[in-house]
Amino acid sequence: MDDITPQDLKSRIEGSESLNILDVRETWEHEEKNIGGENVPLGTLPHRLGEIDHWKEEELIVYCRTGNRSGNAKKFLEQQGFTKVRNLLEGIEGYLKQ
Template sequence: MEDITVEDLKARLDKNEKFVFIDVREEWEYDDDNLGAMNIPLGDLPHRLDEIDQYKDQEIVVHCRSGARSGNAKKFLESKGFTKVRNVLGGIMAYNNL
């Protein structure tokens, strides 16, 4: 699936649209600033797939600080059979600059 811009993400969050939203930053980063996503740090993702397995065929939006870790998370999830994963381009840094 195509990645998502921070502008599109903000519009969808403002409308309370339904999608699975995952923040793959570390817990301390999440505690400092978050957008309400579930927090599963990238390093923990392989061990916590059971928490999101039921969303395999639903849209999943992943984000991190700048888009790099979430890009890796997208590739990993796709390799595990998740079919509709989107990365937030620019991450929370770009989102906070809106």
């Protein structure tokens, strides 16, 4: 599935759309600033798939600081059978510039 731009995500959040969002940054990063969603650090993702398994067939937006870790998470999740994963391009940094 195609990735999502910061502009598109911001528009959807401001429209009060119900979204499945996964933050793969470290917990301390999530606590500093976030755009919501579940926080499962990339390093723990393989061991915590059961926590997000209910999103396997739903659109899942994954983000990190700049889009690199979430890009890796997207690839991993697709290998695990997640069918609609979208990486937030430019990560939270790009989102906060909007």
